[in-house]
Amino acid sequence: MSAFELAEEEERQPRKRAPWGVIALVLLTGLALIRNGSGEFEVGPPQPASAAARDSRLPGAPAQAAALPHSAPDRVRIPSIQVDAPVMPVALDADGWVGAPPPEDPNLAGWFTGAVTPGEKGTAVVVGHVDNRQGPAVFYGLGAMKQGNRVEIARKDGKTAVFEVYGVEVFEKNNFPGDRVYGSKGTPELRVITCGGGFSKQNGYDGNVVAFARLVEVR
Template sequence: MSAFEPDEAEWEARRRKRAPWGVIALVLLTGLALIRNGSGEFDAGPPQPAGAAAADSRTPGGIVVDAVPPLPYAVPERVRIPSIQVDAPVIPVGLDMEGWVDAPPPEDPNLAGWFTGAVSPGEKGTAVVVGHVDNAQGPAVFYGLGALKKGNHVEVARQDGKTAVFEIYGVEVFAKNDFPGDRVYASKGGAELRVITCGGGFSQQNGYDGNVVAFARLAEVR
């Protein structure tokens, strides 16, 4: 067992201690400091979401909320996004000492983090997966997140042997100093997923000024 793999009793204890979404949203209203070490110095920079990819909050992607029954709790092990060539292991992450959602170690560019303060991917509620956009060596796991389109899929392989397949219904970039925490994190009534990385403008002094957020809803279980 690695340092990132608590035993089942510890996972259950953590799950029961999860903060309510209202608290999480307040903690994270300014956004997620995912790429504190991101270079932002590559030729064109990461792709940014197109205006047409914005989520429709009234009827997200035309998907019925309860079309696929939610799954029970299970630790996620891997995330795949075929349309942007993502295939990465997932480790658990929590909040750091400053109240930000922590990020996977930046030294490994192909690593995603599941925020343990939320539900597991496939459970009823909103699960959150985060990852770096780049590091000092180049693009990282979610560099292409802003290029996702409505209808693309995110596949999350879980420890129970099931794969939760989510369909993208929106991709947007939000300023970190005006991050809509309630809109991004709050439960919509079914099993949802948010995949988040840094994006927007970049400066040497402050790094990336926004977060790219992919909104997705459970569409299939394999």
């Protein structure tokens, strides 16, 4: 069964998800597997500015939108950094790490199936590579996002969940705040994650860039 067939099966049969406490503990040590970006280019990916890191509502920002029912994501669009990519399901691999889309395809994102679908009550997680050996990949520009930027997730049910970014930060993989990043706030939220921070040939990227966003509109 292909990855996209798995997504369709997930759509037909929403599976029982693990408690967030368990997921957060696993991801605290595991999500850093989005670590196989090459980092082999003279100019690295943009890193979040300190002004983007505040967790606060923007003046005049839209109110939080009501939660949606379960429906697997189909596509992610982030106009501010020119992202328009299909989304495939990813899960934990045999080593207990959160998987990532195949690195050979630079324009492909992954939705972590152990979490809610984007738009549901809780925190959805979308991951993707920052680069590969050929050049920048889908979330290369994630660190350049600013508060107020929008992330649009087209879902299998035909609805588009629109999220507003309220913070962008980079965290060391050895000190990753799993509870803060993945924990549910009781409302529909989204985390978009890729590699970031410093890079070495031996260990790859030493951090993850995380965009924090909340649901503000449904189309």
